[in-house]
Amino acid sequence: MIKLNEHKEPQHSVTSQRYLTPNKVTVFMSQHLGSPAELIVKPGDEILRGQIIAKTTGFVSANVHSPVTGKVLKVEYAKHPILKHAEAVIIGPDYTKPRVNFKPKDTIKFSKEEILNIIKESGIVGMGGATFPTHVKLMPKSPVDTLIINGSECEPYLATDCRVMLEYTNEILKGVEILAKLLDVKTVIFGIAENKPRAIKLFEETIENGKYDFPLVKIAELNAGYPQGGEKQLINIVTKRKVPPRGLPMDVGCVVHNVGTCLAVYDAVYKGKPFIERLVTFCGDALKEPKNVWVTIGTNLKELFDSNILEFKTAPKKIICGGPMMGIALDSLDYPIIKGSGGFVFLSHDEAEVPETPCLSCSRCVDVCPMNLLPNEFVRAVKAGEYELLEDMNLIDCMECGCCVYSCPAKIPVVHYVRMGKQFLRNHAVKEKK
Amino acid sequence: MYNISSSPHLRVKLDTRSVMLNVILGLLPVTAAAVFFFRVPAVYIILNCIITAILTEWLVLKMRGVNPLSNTSYGSLKDLSAVVTGLLLALILPPAVKWYAATLGTVFAIAVVKHIFGGLGCNIFNPALMGRLFLMIAYPKMLTTFYEPFSVDVVSKATPLALYKFSSQFVSLKSLFLGNISGSIGETSALCILIGGIYLLLRKIADWRIPLTMFGVVLAVTIIMGTINPLSGSLFFHLLSGGLLLGMFFMATDPATSPVTKLGRYVFGAGCGLIIIIIRYWGGYPEGVMFSILFMNALTPLINRYTKPKRFGER
Numbered sequence: 001m002i003k004l005n006e007h008k009e010p011q012h013s014v015t016s017q018r019y020l021t022p023n024k025v026t027v028f029m030s031q032h033l034g035s036p037a038e039l040i041v042k043p044g045d046e047i048l049r050g051q052i053i054a055k056t057t058g059f060v061s062a063n064v065h066s067p068v069t070g071k072v073l074k075v076e077y078a079k080h081p082i083l084k085h086a087e088a089v090i091i092g093p094d095y096t097k098p099r100v101n102f103k104p105k106d107t108i109k110f111s112k113e114e115i116l117n118i119i120k121e122s123g124i125v126g127m128g129g130a131t132f133p134t135h136v137k138l139m140p141k142s143p144v145d146t147l148i149i150n151g152s153e154c155e156p157y158l159a160t161d162c163r164v165m166l167e168y169t170n171e172i173l174k175g176v177e178i179l180a181k182l183l184d185v186k187t188v189i190f191g192i193a194e195n196k197p198r199a200i201k202l203f204e205e206t207i208e209n210g211k212y213d214f215p216l217v218k219i220a221e222l223n224a225g226y227p228q229g230g231e232k233q234l235i236n237i238v239t240k241r242k243v244p245p246r247g248l249p250m251d252v253g254c255v256v257h258n259v260g261t262c263l264a265v266y267d268a269v270y271k272g273k274p275f276i277e278r279l280v281t282f283c284g285d286a287l288k289e290p291k292n293v294w295v296t297i298g299t300n301l302k303e304l305f306d307s308n309i310l311e312f313k314t315a316p317k318k319i320i321c322g323g324p325m326m327g328i329a330l331d332s333l334d335y336p337i338i339k340g341s342g343g344f345v346f347l348s349h350d351e352a353e354v355p356e357t358p359c360l361s362c363s364r365c366v367d368v369c370p371m372n373l374l375p376n377e378f379v380r381a382v383k384a385g386e387y388e389l390l391e392d393m394n395l396i397d398c399m400e401c402g403c404c405v406y407s408c409p410a411k412i413p414v415v416h417y418v419r420m421g422k423q424f425l426r427n428h429a430v431k432e433k434k
Numbered sequence: 435m436y437n438i439s440s441s442p443h444l445r446v447k448l449d450t451r452s453v454m455l456n457v458i459l460g461l462l463p464v465t466a467a468a469v470f471f472f473r474v475p476a477v478y479i480i481l482n483c484i485i486t487a488i489l490t491e492w493l494v495l496k497m498r499g500v501n502p503l504s505n506t507s508y509g510s511l512k513d514l515s516a517v518v519t520g521l522l523l524a525l526i527l528p529p530a531v532k533w534y535a536a537t538l539g540t541v542f543a544i545a546v547v548k549h550i551f552g553g554l555g556c557n558i559f560n561p562a563l564m565g566r567l568f569l570m571i572a573y574p575k576m577l578t579t580f581y582e583p584f585s586v587d588v589v590s591k592a593t594p595l596a597l598y599k600f601s602s603q604f605v606s607l608k609s610l611f612l613g614n615i616s617g618s619i620g621e622t623s624a625l626c627i628l629i630g631g632i633y634l635l636l637r638k639i640a641d642w643r644i645p646l647t648m649f650g651v652v653l654a655v656t657i658i659m660g661t662i663n664p665l666s667g668s669l670f671f672h673l674l675s676g677g678l679l680l681g682m683f684f685m686a687t688d689p690a691t692s693p694v695t696k697l698g699r700y701v702f703g704a705g706c707g708l709i710i711i712i713i714r715y716w717g718g719y720p721e722g723v724m725f726s727i728l729f730m731n732a733l734t735p736l737i738n739r740y741t742k743p744k745r746f747g748e749r
Contacts, residue, residue, distance in 0.1 A: 004444065156444070232746060242747040318437045329438040350437045351445040355505040357513065358554040360450060362689035363641070367696065372743040376694055394745055402442030409448045410555070416440035 001225040001233075002368050002403050004156050004325070008195055011159035011283045016167060016292040019309050020277060021095060025067055025298030026078050026336035027053065029087045032125040033132045034060030041089065045072045049100040050274050052121070053089055062133040062339075063123035067276035067296035068093035069100055081321040081328055081335045088336070091298070102272040112182055115269055122268035123275045123339075127160075127260030128229065129322060131340035134261055138182050140250040147185040148238055148249075148256045149176055151192040151199060152222050152229035155323025158343040160279045161259050163292045165192070165199040168263050169206045175262030177212050178269055183255055189238045190219045193228065226325060227401040231256045233370055245397050260342075281343035286316035295337055301344065302333040312346070317353075320345040325402045354411045365404035365414060371397050375404040375414045382417040387424045395421050450554075454514035456639045460630035461521055461684065467613050467623035471583035472529040476619045479536050480524040486540040487520025494549045509554030519543055522562035522684060525620025526677060526724070527569070528580045530590075535573050539565040555690045559731045563685055563724050580616040591616040594675045596720040598667055610674040617676070624674040631683030640687035643696060644703035648682045649673070651707025659715065666715075677723035678710065685723075691731040698734075698741035705730045 030036035037054035041047060047066045054064040070093040078088040107115065120135035128150055149172075153161035165172065180188050192200045203219055220238045222228050232243045234256060241252040249256055260279070267273040276297055282304070283290035288311040293304070304310045320327040321335065324345055365375040373394060381389045395418060404414045468476045491511055495502035502511045509515060520540055527536055543565030551557045570577045582591045593616050594605040609615050613623025621627075634640040656672045672678075677685075686692060686706050693702050706726045713722025730737075 236746075244747045244749070245745050247747065316436060318443060320441075320443055324444045325442040327441055327443070329436070329441075329443065331435055331438050345443075347443070350439075350443070352439045352443050353437060354445060354449075357450050357505050358507055358509055358556070360453070360555045360689045361692075361694055362453070363694035363699075366694045366743075371746045373745065374694065374742065397745055400441070402444075405442050406444055407446055409446070409450050409453050411445060411449060413440055415442065419440060 001228065001370060002407060003225045004406070006195055007156045007283075008159060008162070011157065011281050011290045011292065012162045012196065014159070014163075014290055014292050016163050016279055016294055017309075018294045019299070019304065019307070020294065020296050022068070022093065022296055022299040022303055024073075024300065024303070025091045025093065025296060026088045026300065027064055027067065027091065027298040028078070028080055028336070028338055029054050029064060029089075030080075030083060031064070031131065031297070031338035031340060032062040033130060034058065034062070034136075036087065037061060037064045039075065039087070039089065041072050043072050043074050046070075047072060047091065050102060050276060052123075052274075056120075056133075060133055060136050062125050062135075063121060063274070065123055065274040065276050066091055067298055069097050070094040079335055081330060081338065081341070104270060105272050107269050115178060116182060118269055119265055121274070122264070124261065124264045124268060125275070125339050126258055127264065127278070127340075127342065128258035129155075129326065129340055129342055134257070134265065137255055137257065138179065140183070140255060142250050143253060144183050144250050144255050145186045145253045146239060146255075147176070147180050147183055147188045148234060148254055149188065149190045149259055149262060150229055150231075150234055150256050151190060151196070151259045152234060153193060153196075154226045154229035155325055155327070155343075156226075157281070157283050157345045158323050159281045159283070159290075159292060160342050162196045162199055163281075164263050164279055165196065165259050166202060168266075169202050170210065171266045172259050172262045173203075173206060173210060173212050174270065175264070175266035177214065178265055179255075179257055179262065180214060185215060185255075187216045187218065188214055190217070191222050191228075191234050191238050192219060194221050194223045226403065227370055227399075230370065230399060230401060232399075245394065275339060278337075278339065278341070280337060280341055282310050282346070283343065284316070284320075284346035284348075286312055286314050286346040286348040288313045297337060297339055299337050301330075301335050301337065305333065314348045316346040316348060318347045318350045320347070325406070326400065352413070356412050357410045359410050359412055362409060364407040364409065368403040368407045370401060370403060371399060373398055375418075378421060379412055379414055379417045382421045382424075387421065387428070390421045390425060395425065398422075450513045450515070453639055454518050456634065456637055457518050457684070458514065458521065460634040460639070461518075461525065461620075463626035463629045464525060464620045464623060464680065465521065467626040468525060468619040471613055471622060472619045473584070475529045478533065479527055479529070479531060479619060480521065482533055482536045483524035483527075483540045484517055484520035486537045487516040487523075487544050490541050490544040491516035494545050498549070498553075508549070508552070513554065515554050516544060519548065519561045519565075523565045525680065526562065526566050526618045528577060528617075529619050530579050530581060531569070531576055532573075535569055535576055538572070539569040542568045557690055558734070559728055560685050560688045560691050563728050566724060567728060580618075582616045583614055583622070593617045593720065594671070595714065598671070598675075599714075599720040602665070604667060604671060605675075607668070607670050607674065610671065615675075621677045621680050624679055627679040627683060631679065634683060634687070640683060641692075641699055643699040644686045644692060644706070645682040647700045647703030648686055648707040648710075649678075649703075651704050652678060652711055655708075655711040672714070676714075676721040681723035681727055682706070686727050686730070691734060693734050693737045693741065695738060695741040695743055697743070698737040701737050701741060702730050702734065705733065
């Protein structure tokens with residue numbers, strides 16, 4: 001675990017605003033972990049806001065909905081912030097048509113299966129960044145007794161979790177109520193980082209005053225540093241349980257959901273609204289002012305600048321999709337917002353632009369590795385081309401959190417080498433199969 | 435077009451150069467003590483070793499076909515590691531060492547011990563200690579002749595540990611603490627070494643685990659030996675004399691030659707402490723810090739292998 005300069009202000013205190021009328025949206029079939037959804041519309045089709053345009057194609061997959069009412073212009077391969085290029089539907093919105101308002105449902109009468117089905121149909125994926133389809137996590141194969149709500153947001157700069165906790169406290173708690181009931185857990189633990197004291201206080205008060213049908217509730221104030229919001233780390237901090245290597249949280253009776261996901265579940269179950277909008281933090285020293293904006297999925301980043309929602313103060317040197325520790329650097333502004341885009345950081349300088357120097361074996365990487373691996377040995381093995389060693393070194397267990405790279409005085413991009421090594425292991429496994 | 439690179443996009447400010455600069459800062463008090471106690475000869479030795487180290491590093495990097503002033507995969511003059519090696523070697527040489535011996539030892543440390551094994555971070559043995567070992571074999575008499583501080587004409591005088599070992603005499607603890615004793619130029623003042631050493635630990639430049647177990651083992655065994663044989667010297671005598679303090683703060687904690695695992699660093703420190711004690715009490719030499727650290731340097735890869743941390747969640 002490491003302590004980072006958090007850069008959370010002023011984003012933490014900026015009230016969210018809305019930009020829900022994009023000129024064009026680009027909706028990808030693949031914006032979740034798992035198999036891409038299958039397209040069910042074709043160019044020329046008139047579609048409605050919230051209509052399913054692509055269906056799940058397997059156990060781990062999620063539906064994709066149209067975020068606007070309008071016409072399908074074309075289906076093409078578009079620039080994807082994570083996959084480089086991926087199949088997408090380009091939709092031209094038509095704001096002359098009446099806006100689709102979602103009808104609240106009388107969910108009290110619904111059975112567990114029906115509620116689970118609503119969540120599945122709504123295309124909700126984990127909002128913490130990994131975008132794992134939420135309904136899959138709600139069908140654990142082994143018994144689960146603890147539901148952990150992740151409000152740690154340990155990536156520097158990002159503030160969406162903090163904002164939804166402050167602005168939608170009741171809705172999140174209602175969402176948690178649904179999840180707790182579906183999973184039939186004995187305990188609900190909220191893990192909230194100490195750098196969000198207002199959120200912690202608000203949750204404590206709201207839970208005390210509100211009437212929520214919770215089992216045992218606990219609020220854990222997290223102060224371990226980065227990456228305390230990592231699923232395995234969070235479980236360890238709040239329950240002392242350790243998920244075994246390559247295991248899942250349910251192996252130790254836990255399920256972790258992000259606060260944003262709880263809000264999305266509330267919207268889907270109580271309001272009948274699928275996952276078509278999300279809160280995104282835009283910040284960094286190259287922006288005039290940081291903003292938290294509700295945007296429709298598929299809005300182009302560039303459009304936010306064209307419509308003056310965002311303004312540059314200085315020319316950015318680096319644009320990061322996600323947080324600066326695990327996010328992806330973008331080569332241009334021409335990228336659509338996807339379900340997993342929690343934030344964009346615009347930096348006028350690039351700390352990573354430093355030459356790599358020889359490893360001193362100073363062991364700082366080993367000391368900070370939250371998975372207790374030996375990052376220095378990964379680098380040595382990958383550089384020497386000794387890929388067969390990588391499996392014994394448990395390279396696969398590396399979650400690429402970046403603590404080693406951050407701490408390295410020799411400025412070695414360890415995670416880059418780890419990715420090279422993993423790529424080799426993947427190629428190797430494919431060859432073995434053949 | 436914006437910068438693209440693999441995540442993470444943040445870096446700590448600390449770099450190799452500042453690590454080395456901090457080590458030099460940590461060595462400043464003891465360097466000052468060396469100059470104070472041994473006057474002009476100490477200045478000559480220190481300048482000789484540092485300049486030779488820089489020139490050798492420059493030459494070897496040239497020979498390896500890289501620009502010594504740029505960042506290369508073998509190291510660079512800019513990272514100041516050569517200055518650290520030169521200064522460390524100077525501090526563990528006796529004041530009467532001849533100029534050519536100091537020069538030769540430094541050349542050996544940089545060219546052979548450091549660069550033949552791959553350069554910065556790749557060396558198996560601590561270059562400064564290896565340089566001294568080389569000189570001890572090449573010039574055994576010169577390297578075991580010491581004299582008292584401030585002496586105008588050079589009258590040889592045994593070190594406190596040698597006095598104890600070969601003639602059962604003890605030096606006052608106050609002299610040991612302040613450094614007013616005969617010995618290698620940078621090993622006499624326990625006070626100044628402690629100041630620098632604690633600075634390194636506080637700045638987290640050196641890891642505390644190695645000094646802890648190294649000091650702990652020497653302390654424990656000395657207490658036991660003291661109870662068995664009260665004539666074996668007081669506790670503080672063993673802890674303050676010889677190269678123990680300088681070795682444990684500045685040599686044993688050399689990152690390249692000590693283990694990377696936390697458990698390994700405890701083992702490494704304990705091993706150093708044990709070998710020091712064995713040599714001091716039962717060995718042929720009065721002092722064993724140099725041998726102990728070099729011996730444990732050789733064991734470092736093995737220690738790393740057997741002290742691998744358990745993966746998160748592994749039982």
